[in-house]
Protein backbone atom coordinates (compact mmCIF):
# COMPACT_ATOMS: atom_id res chain seq x y z
CA UNK A 1 0.00 0.00 0.00
CA UNK A 2 1.27 3.42 -0.92
CA UNK A 3 1.07 5.63 2.10
CA UNK A 4 -0.21 9.08 1.23
CA UNK A 5 0.97 12.12 3.09
CA UNK A 6 -1.93 13.22 5.32
CA UNK A 7 -3.74 16.35 4.24
CA UNK A 8 -3.03 19.25 6.56
CA UNK A 9 -6.26 21.14 7.12
CA UNK A 10 -6.90 24.17 9.28
CA UNK A 11 -10.37 24.68 10.73
CA UNK A 12 -12.06 27.66 12.37
CA UNK A 13 -15.51 28.97 13.22
CA UNK A 14 -16.85 32.45 13.83
CA UNK A 15 -20.59 33.02 14.03
CA UNK A 16 -22.81 35.87 15.09
CA UNK A 17 -25.78 36.98 13.07
CA UNK A 18 -25.54 40.77 13.08
CA UNK A 19 -28.25 43.39 13.34
CA UNK A 20 -27.13 46.92 12.64
CA UNK A 21 -30.38 48.47 13.85
CA UNK A 22 -29.72 47.81 17.56
CA UNK A 23 -27.62 50.11 19.72
CA UNK A 24 -26.20 47.20 21.74
CA UNK A 25 -22.77 46.09 20.54
CA UNK A 26 -21.75 42.44 20.71
CA UNK A 27 -18.67 42.02 22.91
CA UNK A 28 -16.07 39.30 23.37
CA UNK A 29 -17.82 38.10 26.54
CA UNK A 30 -20.94 37.33 24.49
CA UNK A 31 -19.19 34.59 22.54
CA UNK A 32 -19.13 30.93 23.38
CA UNK A 33 -15.41 30.49 22.81
CA UNK A 34 -12.97 27.61 22.43
CA UNK A 35 -9.47 27.54 20.98
CA UNK A 36 -7.03 24.88 19.88
CA UNK A 37 -8.20 21.30 20.34
CA UNK A 38 -10.99 22.46 22.66
CA UNK A 39 -12.86 23.56 19.55
CA UNK A 40 -13.15 19.99 18.24
CA UNK A 41 -16.29 19.21 20.19
CA UNK A 42 -17.96 22.40 18.95
CA UNK A 43 -17.94 21.46 15.27
CA UNK A 44 -19.55 18.52 13.51
CA UNK A 45 -16.69 17.60 11.20
CA UNK A 46 -13.99 15.97 13.31
CA UNK A 47 -14.97 12.35 12.60
CA UNK A 48 -14.95 13.18 8.91
CA UNK A 49 -11.47 14.72 9.04
CA UNK A 50 -10.09 11.98 11.28
CA UNK A 51 -11.64 9.31 9.06
CA UNK A 52 -9.64 10.72 6.15
CA UNK A 53 -6.48 10.68 8.25
CA UNK A 54 -6.16 14.47 8.06
CA UNK A 55 -3.65 16.40 10.08
CA UNK A 56 -5.98 18.99 11.64
CA UNK A 57 -4.78 22.45 12.63
CA UNK A 58 -7.40 23.88 15.02
CA UNK A 59 -7.70 27.66 15.33
CA UNK A 60 -10.72 28.89 17.27
CA UNK A 61 -14.48 28.66 17.61
CA UNK A 62 -16.48 31.75 18.59
CA UNK A 63 -20.28 31.78 18.49
CA UNK A 64 -22.52 34.50 19.87
CA UNK A 65 -26.28 34.94 20.07
CA UNK A 66 -27.40 37.17 17.16
CA UNK A 67 -26.90 40.76 18.20
CA UNK A 68 -25.67 44.21 17.34
CA UNK A 69 -22.44 44.85 15.46
CA UNK A 70 -19.41 43.24 17.08
CA UNK A 71 -17.23 45.87 18.78
CA UNK A 72 -14.34 46.61 16.42
CA UNK A 73 -11.52 45.86 18.83
CA UNK A 74 -13.18 42.63 19.98
CA UNK A 75 -13.64 41.39 16.43
CA UNK A 76 -10.07 42.30 15.48
CA UNK A 77 -8.86 40.37 18.49
CA UNK A 78 -10.81 37.28 17.38
CA UNK A 79 -9.79 37.60 13.73
CA UNK A 80 -6.11 38.08 14.54
CA UNK A 81 -6.14 35.18 17.00
CA UNK A 82 -7.53 32.95 14.28
CA UNK A 83 -5.04 34.12 11.65
CA UNK A 84 -2.15 33.78 14.11
CA UNK A 85 -2.92 30.08 14.51
CA UNK A 86 -2.63 29.41 10.78
CA UNK A 87 0.79 28.28 9.59
CA UNK A 88 2.07 30.49 6.77
CA UNK A 89 3.17 27.44 4.77
CA UNK A 90 2.31 23.77 4.48
CA UNK A 91 -1.50 23.89 4.64
CA UNK A 92 -3.44 21.84 2.09
CA UNK A 93 -6.73 23.55 2.81
CA UNK A 94 -8.80 25.66 5.19
CA UNK A 95 -12.37 25.04 6.27
CA UNK A 96 -14.29 27.83 7.96
CA UNK A 97 -17.72 27.79 9.54
CA UNK A 98 -18.96 31.38 9.29
CA UNK A 99 -22.33 33.01 9.70
CA UNK A 100 -22.06 35.35 6.74
CA UNK A 101 -24.01 38.21 8.32
CA UNK A 102 -21.64 39.09 11.14
CA UNK A 103 -21.22 42.83 11.03
CA UNK A 104 -18.50 44.76 12.76
CA UNK A 105 -18.49 48.29 14.05
CA UNK A 106 -16.75 50.56 11.48
CA UNK A 107 -15.66 47.54 9.40
CA UNK A 108 -18.81 46.01 7.94
CA UNK A 109 -18.54 42.40 6.82
CA UNK A 110 -16.62 40.35 9.37
CA UNK A 111 -16.31 37.46 6.93
CA UNK A 112 -14.74 39.57 4.19
CA UNK A 113 -12.25 41.09 6.61
CA UNK A 114 -11.30 37.73 8.08
CA UNK A 115 -10.84 36.07 4.69
CA UNK A 116 -8.76 38.97 3.41
CA UNK A 117 -6.46 38.64 6.43
CA UNK A 118 -6.18 34.89 5.88
CA UNK A 119 -5.30 35.37 2.21
CA UNK A 120 -2.63 37.90 3.19
CA UNK A 121 -1.04 35.20 5.27
CA UNK A 122 -1.47 31.98 3.27
CA UNK A 123 -1.87 33.34 -0.27
CA UNK A 124 -4.33 32.22 -2.92
CA UNK A 125 -3.01 28.70 -3.63
CA UNK A 126 -4.59 27.13 -0.55
CA UNK A 127 -8.25 26.20 -1.11
CA UNK A 128 -10.68 27.72 1.37
CA UNK A 129 -14.13 26.21 1.81
CA UNK A 130 -16.95 27.95 3.69
CA UNK A 131 -20.00 26.54 5.45
CA UNK A 132 -22.40 29.41 6.13
CA UNK A 133 -25.80 30.29 7.55
CA UNK A 134 -28.78 30.57 5.21
CA UNK A 135 -29.07 34.22 6.34
CA UNK A 136 -25.61 35.22 5.10
CA UNK A 137 -25.38 38.69 3.53
CA UNK A 138 -22.35 38.01 1.39
CA UNK A 139 -20.34 40.99 0.18
CA UNK A 140 -19.22 41.19 -3.45
CA UNK A 141 -15.64 40.49 -2.51
CA UNK A 142 -16.32 37.44 -0.37
CA UNK A 143 -16.50 34.85 -3.19
CA UNK A 144 -13.19 36.15 -4.55
CA UNK A 145 -11.50 35.33 -1.26
CA UNK A 146 -12.54 31.68 -1.05
CA UNK A 147 -12.90 28.66 -3.32
CA UNK A 148 -16.17 27.03 -2.44
CA UNK A 149 -19.25 28.20 -0.60
CA UNK A 150 -22.01 26.11 0.88
CA UNK A 151 -24.47 26.58 3.71
CA UNK A 152 -27.68 25.65 5.46
CA UNK A 153 -30.50 24.67 3.16
CA UNK A 154 -33.31 24.86 5.66
CA UNK A 155 -35.03 27.80 7.36
CA UNK A 156 -35.87 27.31 10.19
CA UNK A 157 -32.43 25.66 10.34
CA UNK A 158 -32.34 21.92 10.81
CA UNK A 159 -29.21 21.09 8.81
CA UNK A 160 -26.38 22.89 10.55
CA UNK A 161 -24.32 19.71 10.80
CA UNK A 162 -24.89 18.61 7.20
CA UNK A 163 -23.81 22.03 5.96
CA UNK A 164 -20.59 21.85 7.98
CA UNK A 165 -19.83 18.38 6.68
CA UNK A 166 -20.60 19.32 3.09
CA UNK A 167 -18.14 22.20 3.39
CA UNK A 168 -15.42 19.81 4.52
CA UNK A 169 -16.23 17.23 1.84
CA UNK A 170 -16.05 19.90 -0.85
CA UNK A 171 -12.70 21.04 0.52
CA UNK A 172 -11.30 17.50 0.42
CA UNK A 173 -12.59 17.16 -3.15
CA UNK A 174 -10.79 20.37 -4.15
CA UNK A 175 -7.54 19.26 -2.49
CA UNK A 176 -7.59 15.83 -4.12
CA UNK A 177 -8.44 17.28 -7.54
CA UNK A 178 -5.95 20.13 -7.11
CA UNK A 179 -8.85 22.51 -7.79
CA UNK A 180 -9.03 26.19 -6.97
CA UNK A 181 -12.60 27.01 -8.02
CA UNK A 182 -13.98 30.55 -8.12
CA UNK A 183 -17.48 30.90 -6.61
CA UNK A 184 -19.85 33.16 -8.54
CA UNK A 185 -22.42 35.40 -6.87
CA UNK A 186 -25.64 37.01 -8.07
CA UNK A 187 -28.17 39.08 -6.16
CA UNK A 188 -31.90 39.61 -6.12
CA UNK A 189 -32.73 43.20 -5.19
CA UNK A 190 -35.50 42.18 -2.86
CA UNK A 191 -35.75 42.49 0.90
CA UNK A 192 -37.83 39.82 2.52
CA UNK A 193 -38.10 39.43 6.27
CA UNK A 194 -36.73 36.18 7.56
CA UNK A 195 -40.12 35.24 8.90
CA UNK A 196 -41.63 35.21 5.43
CA UNK A 197 -38.99 32.86 4.09
CA UNK A 198 -39.20 29.19 4.93
CA UNK A 199 -37.57 26.61 2.75
CA UNK A 200 -40.33 24.01 3.00
CA UNK A 201 -42.92 26.41 1.65
CA UNK A 202 -43.43 28.25 -1.62
CA UNK A 203 -42.14 30.29 -3.20
CA UNK A 204 -38.81 29.34 -1.68
CA UNK A 205 -39.37 25.60 -1.93
CA UNK A 206 -39.30 25.73 -5.72
CA UNK A 207 -36.19 27.91 -5.67
CA UNK A 208 -34.41 25.45 -3.38
CA UNK A 209 -35.35 22.61 -5.72
CA UNK A 210 -34.02 24.54 -8.68
CA UNK A 211 -30.70 25.03 -6.89
CA UNK A 212 -30.59 21.32 -6.10
CA UNK A 213 -31.16 20.49 -9.76
CA UNK A 214 -28.36 22.85 -10.79
CA UNK A 215 -26.04 21.21 -8.31
CA UNK A 216 -26.40 17.94 -10.20
CA UNK A 217 -24.80 19.45 -13.31
CA UNK A 218 -21.46 17.77 -14.06
CA UNK A 219 -18.60 19.52 -12.30
CA UNK A 220 -20.91 21.71 -10.19
CA UNK A 221 -19.70 21.67 -6.60
CA UNK A 222 -22.29 23.76 -4.82
CA UNK A 223 -25.28 25.93 -5.65
CA UNK A 224 -26.28 27.82 -2.55
CA UNK A 225 -29.27 30.03 -1.85
CA UNK A 226 -28.87 32.67 0.88
CA UNK A 227 -31.82 34.78 1.98
CA UNK A 228 -29.57 37.30 3.74
CA UNK A 229 -30.32 38.97 7.04
CA UNK A 230 -32.53 42.00 6.27
CA UNK A 231 -31.73 43.94 9.46
CA UNK A 232 -28.27 44.95 8.32
CA UNK A 233 -28.04 48.33 6.67
CA UNK A 234 -25.31 47.66 4.11
CA UNK A 235 -25.14 47.71 0.31
CA UNK A 236 -24.64 43.93 0.28
CA UNK A 237 -27.77 43.15 2.32
CA UNK A 238 -30.28 40.74 0.84
CA UNK A 239 -30.80 37.49 -1.01
CA UNK A 240 -27.70 36.21 -2.77
CA UNK A 241 -26.94 33.09 -4.72
CA UNK A 242 -23.49 31.54 -4.91
CA UNK A 243 -22.62 28.78 -7.35
CA UNK A 244 -19.26 27.05 -7.50
CA UNK A 245 -18.21 24.93 -10.46
CA UNK A 246 -14.93 23.04 -10.67
CA UNK A 247 -13.81 25.12 -13.64
CA UNK A 248 -16.80 26.58 -15.56
CA UNK A 249 -17.26 30.01 -14.01
CA UNK A 250 -19.64 31.10 -16.76
CA UNK A 251 -21.99 28.22 -16.01
CA UNK A 252 -21.79 28.91 -12.28
CA UNK A 253 -22.60 32.58 -12.85
CA UNK A 254 -25.49 31.71 -15.15
CA UNK A 255 -26.95 29.43 -12.47
CA UNK A 256 -26.55 32.05 -9.74
CA UNK A 257 -28.23 34.64 -11.97
CA UNK A 258 -31.06 32.30 -12.91
CA UNK A 259 -31.82 31.77 -9.22
CA UNK A 260 -31.65 35.51 -8.54
CA UNK A 261 -34.07 36.13 -11.38
CA UNK A 262 -36.45 33.47 -10.09
CA UNK A 263 -36.33 34.97 -6.59
CA UNK A 264 -37.02 38.45 -7.98
CA UNK A 265 -39.96 37.13 -9.98
CA UNK A 266 -41.42 35.58 -6.83
CA UNK A 267 -41.06 38.84 -4.85
CA UNK A 268 -44.82 39.39 -4.48
CA UNK A 269 -45.40 35.85 -3.25
CA UNK A 270 -43.44 35.99 0.02
CA UNK A 271 -45.74 36.48 2.98
CA UNK A 272 -45.81 35.69 6.65
CA UNK A 273 -46.29 32.01 7.01
CA UNK A 274 -47.99 32.14 10.34
CA UNK A 275 -50.80 34.41 11.51
CA UNK A 276 -49.42 37.94 11.84
CA UNK A 277 -51.22 40.86 13.46
CA UNK A 278 -50.68 44.25 15.04
CA UNK A 279 -49.50 43.85 18.63
CA UNK A 280 -52.82 44.58 20.35
CA UNK A 281 -54.76 42.45 17.89
CA UNK A 282 -52.26 39.63 18.33
CA UNK A 283 -52.67 39.76 22.12
CA UNK A 284 -56.47 39.66 21.75
CA UNK A 285 -56.28 36.77 19.29
CA UNK A 286 -54.11 34.85 21.74
CA UNK A 287 -56.44 35.58 24.66
CA UNK A 288 -59.49 34.45 22.71
CA UNK A 289 -57.80 31.37 21.27
CA UNK A 290 -59.42 28.05 22.11
CA UNK A 291 -56.21 26.14 21.51
CA UNK A 292 -54.55 25.01 24.78
CA UNK A 293 -51.06 26.38 24.00
CA UNK A 294 -50.63 29.55 21.97
CA UNK A 295 -47.23 31.07 21.23
CA UNK A 296 -47.09 34.79 20.74
CA UNK A 297 -43.93 36.05 19.01
CA UNK A 298 -42.63 39.48 19.99
CA UNK A 299 -41.17 39.68 16.50
CA UNK A 300 -39.72 43.20 16.71
CA UNK A 301 -37.59 42.27 19.69
CA UNK A 302 -36.48 38.88 18.36
CA UNK A 303 -33.12 38.13 19.94
CA UNK A 304 -32.46 35.34 17.43
CA UNK A 305 -32.52 38.06 14.77
CA UNK A 306 -30.17 40.22 16.82
CA UNK A 307 -32.71 42.53 18.46
CA UNK A 308 -32.09 43.79 21.98
CA UNK A 309 -34.45 41.58 24.00
CA UNK A 310 -35.06 44.13 26.76
CA UNK A 311 -38.40 45.50 25.58
CA UNK A 312 -41.38 45.18 27.94
CA UNK A 313 -43.73 46.48 25.24
CA UNK A 314 -45.60 43.19 24.78
CA UNK A 315 -45.68 42.45 28.52
CA UNK A 316 -47.26 45.87 29.07
CA UNK A 317 -49.90 45.09 26.43
CA UNK A 318 -50.67 41.76 28.07
CA UNK A 319 -51.11 43.60 31.37
CA UNK A 320 -53.34 46.26 29.80
CA UNK A 321 -55.51 43.72 28.04
CA UNK A 322 -55.88 41.64 31.20
CA UNK A 323 -54.30 38.49 29.80
CA UNK A 324 -54.54 35.43 32.02
CA UNK A 325 -52.49 32.28 32.24
CA UNK A 326 -49.63 33.89 30.33
CA UNK A 327 -45.87 33.44 30.42
CA UNK A 328 -43.47 36.12 29.19
CA UNK A 329 -40.21 34.39 28.28
CA UNK A 330 -38.25 36.50 28.86
CA UNK A 331 -36.89 40.02 29.26
CA UNK A 332 -33.22 40.96 29.62
CA UNK A 333 -32.77 43.32 32.55
CA UNK A 334 -29.63 42.97 34.66
CA UNK A 335 -30.83 45.39 37.36
CA UNK A 336 -34.16 43.61 37.87
CA UNK A 337 -32.40 40.25 37.84
CA UNK A 338 -29.96 41.44 40.47
CA UNK A 339 -32.84 42.62 42.66
CA UNK A 340 -34.28 39.09 42.47
CA UNK A 341 -30.96 37.60 43.60
CA UNK A 342 -30.88 40.01 46.52
CA UNK A 343 -34.35 38.84 47.65
CA UNK A 344 -35.39 35.52 49.14
CA UNK A 345 -37.15 32.79 47.17
CA UNK A 346 -40.90 33.03 47.69
CA UNK A 347 -40.65 36.72 48.51
CA UNK A 348 -42.99 39.21 46.83
CA UNK A 349 -41.24 41.87 44.77
CA UNK A 350 -42.26 44.95 42.85
CA UNK A 351 -39.88 45.66 39.98
CA UNK A 352 -39.53 47.90 37.02
CA UNK A 353 -38.52 45.74 34.07
CA UNK A 354 -37.52 46.59 30.52
CA UNK A 355 -35.68 49.34 28.70
CA UNK A 356 -32.41 48.61 30.45
CA UNK A 357 -30.30 48.33 27.28
CA UNK A 358 -32.03 50.41 24.63
CA UNK A 359 -33.62 53.83 24.96
CA UNK A 360 -36.21 52.69 22.41
CA UNK A 361 -37.45 49.85 24.62
CA UNK A 362 -40.32 50.26 27.04
CA UNK A 363 -40.47 49.46 30.72
CA UNK A 364 -43.32 48.35 32.95
CA UNK A 365 -43.83 47.57 36.62
CA UNK A 366 -44.59 44.06 37.81
CA UNK A 367 -45.40 42.66 41.25
CA UNK A 368 -44.97 38.99 41.88
CA UNK A 369 -43.56 36.16 43.93
CA UNK A 370 -40.04 34.99 43.16
CA UNK A 371 -40.46 31.32 42.27
CA UNK A 372 -37.12 30.43 40.72
CA UNK A 373 -33.55 31.61 40.36
CA UNK A 374 -30.73 30.04 38.44
CA UNK A 375 -28.55 30.09 35.37
CA UNK A 376 -30.28 29.68 32.05
CA UNK A 377 -29.06 27.71 29.04
CA UNK A 378 -28.07 29.80 26.04
CA UNK A 379 -28.93 29.69 22.37
CA UNK A 380 -25.42 28.34 21.72
CA UNK A 381 -25.95 25.61 24.36
CA UNK A 382 -23.65 27.15 26.95
CA UNK A 383 -24.51 29.20 30.02
CA UNK A 384 -26.39 32.46 29.42
CA UNK A 385 -26.01 33.56 33.05
CA UNK A 386 -28.48 34.25 35.87
CA UNK A 387 -32.25 34.34 35.49
CA UNK A 388 -35.22 34.81 37.79
CA UNK A 389 -38.88 33.81 37.41
CA UNK A 390 -41.64 35.89 38.96
CA UNK A 391 -45.18 34.62 39.35
CA UNK A 392 -47.31 37.75 39.06
CA UNK A 393 -50.66 35.94 39.22
CA UNK A 394 -52.08 36.14 35.73
CA UNK A 395 -48.69 36.60 34.13
CA UNK A 396 -45.41 34.85 34.92
CA UNK A 397 -42.27 36.68 33.84
CA UNK A 398 -38.74 35.40 33.24
CA UNK A 399 -36.01 38.01 33.72
CA UNK A 400 -32.48 37.36 32.53
CA UNK A 401 -29.27 39.16 33.38
CA UNK A 402 -27.99 38.93 29.81
CA UNK A 403 -29.69 38.89 26.44
CA UNK A 404 -31.15 35.44 25.94
CA UNK A 405 -33.31 33.47 23.50
CA UNK A 406 -35.87 31.06 24.89
CA UNK A 407 -36.16 29.25 21.58
CA UNK A 408 -36.04 25.56 22.59
CA UNK A 409 -37.71 23.43 25.30
CA UNK A 410 -34.31 22.56 26.86
CA UNK A 411 -33.83 26.27 27.63
CA UNK A 412 -37.10 26.35 29.60
CA UNK A 413 -36.10 23.07 31.27
CA UNK A 414 -32.81 24.63 32.38
CA UNK A 415 -34.77 26.95 34.71
CA UNK A 416 -37.37 24.32 35.73
CA UNK A 417 -40.12 26.10 33.84
CA UNK A 418 -42.90 24.07 32.24
CA UNK A 419 -44.24 26.31 29.47
CA UNK A 420 -46.89 23.71 28.64
CA UNK A 421 -48.93 24.67 31.68
CA UNK A 422 -49.66 28.16 30.31
CA UNK A 423 -52.23 29.21 27.72
CA UNK A 424 -50.17 32.04 26.21
CA UNK A 425 -46.39 31.91 25.91
CA UNK A 426 -44.84 35.17 24.69
CA UNK A 427 -41.37 34.68 23.24
CA UNK A 428 -38.80 37.00 21.73
CA UNK A 429 -38.71 35.15 18.41
CA UNK A 430 -40.07 35.46 14.90
CA UNK A 431 -41.22 32.14 13.57
CA UNK A 432 -40.85 29.43 16.16
CA UNK A 433 -37.80 27.22 16.15
CA UNK A 434 -38.81 23.69 15.09
CA UNK A 435 -38.42 22.35 18.64
CA UNK A 436 -41.03 24.83 19.93
CA UNK A 437 -43.22 24.74 16.83
CA UNK A 438 -43.80 21.05 17.53
CA UNK A 439 -45.27 21.96 20.92
CA UNK A 440 -47.43 24.88 19.81
CA UNK A 441 -51.12 24.41 19.12
CA UNK A 442 -51.13 27.84 17.51
CA UNK A 443 -48.49 30.48 16.76
CA UNK A 444 -49.20 34.18 16.30
CA UNK A 445 -46.67 36.72 15.15
CA UNK A 446 -47.15 40.08 16.90
CA UNK A 447 -45.74 42.84 14.68
CA UNK A 448 -44.09 44.67 17.54
CA UNK A 449 -41.55 47.48 17.23
CA UNK A 450 -37.81 46.95 17.65
CA UNK A 451 -34.57 46.21 15.84
CA UNK A 452 -36.09 43.15 14.15
CA UNK A 453 -39.39 44.76 13.18
CA UNK A 454 -41.03 42.95 10.31
CA UNK A 455 -42.25 46.03 8.45
CA UNK A 456 -39.64 47.30 6.06
CA UNK A 457 -40.95 50.87 6.25
CA UNK A 458 -40.14 50.86 10.00
CA UNK A 459 -36.58 49.66 9.48
CA UNK A 460 -35.20 52.99 8.26
CA UNK A 461 -32.52 51.39 6.12
CA UNK A 462 -30.32 54.07 4.54
CA UNK A 463 -27.33 52.28 3.04
CA UNK A 464 -28.99 49.43 1.19
CA UNK A 465 -28.78 49.21 -2.62
CA UNK A 466 -31.53 50.87 -4.58
CA UNK A 467 -33.69 50.09 -6.39
CA UNK A 468 -34.85 47.48 -3.92
CA UNK A 469 -38.22 45.78 -3.68
CA UNK A 470 -40.57 46.58 -1.88
CA UNK A 471 -39.25 50.16 -1.65
CA UNK A 472 -39.16 50.14 -5.45
CA UNK A 473 -40.91 47.74 -7.78
CA UNK A 474 -40.80 46.51 -11.36
CA UNK A 475 -37.34 47.83 -12.04
CA UNK A 476 -36.44 44.69 -13.96
CA UNK A 477 -38.87 44.68 -16.86
CA UNK A 478 -39.66 41.54 -18.82
CA UNK A 479 -37.88 38.22 -18.90
CA UNK A 480 -34.93 39.54 -20.91
CA UNK A 481 -34.75 42.94 -19.24
CA UNK A 482 -31.15 43.87 -18.60
CA UNK A 483 -31.90 46.61 -16.07
CA UNK A 484 -28.98 48.75 -15.01
CA UNK A 485 -25.45 47.75 -15.67
CA UNK A 486 -24.30 45.13 -13.25
CA UNK A 487 -27.83 44.21 -12.30
CA UNK A 488 -28.88 42.29 -15.35
CA UNK A 489 -29.75 38.66 -15.22
CA UNK A 490 -28.68 37.99 -18.80
CA UNK A 491 -26.99 34.67 -18.93
CA UNK A 492 -23.57 34.19 -20.35
CA UNK A 493 -23.46 31.13 -22.56
CA UNK A 494 -22.32 28.15 -20.58
CA UNK A 495 -19.56 26.11 -22.13
CA UNK A 496 -19.83 22.60 -23.55
CA UNK A 497 -23.53 22.96 -24.21
CA UNK A 498 -24.48 22.65 -20.54
CA UNK A 499 -28.04 23.65 -19.91
CA UNK A 500 -29.04 25.95 -17.11
CA UNK A 501 -32.22 24.59 -15.51
CA UNK A 502 -35.17 26.92 -15.98
Ligand SMILES: [Zn+2]
Pocket residue numbers: 017133134135157
Ligand atom coordinates in the same frame (compact mmCIF):
# COMPACT_ATOMS: atom_id res chain seq x y z
ZN1 LIG B 1 -29.93 31.87 10.10
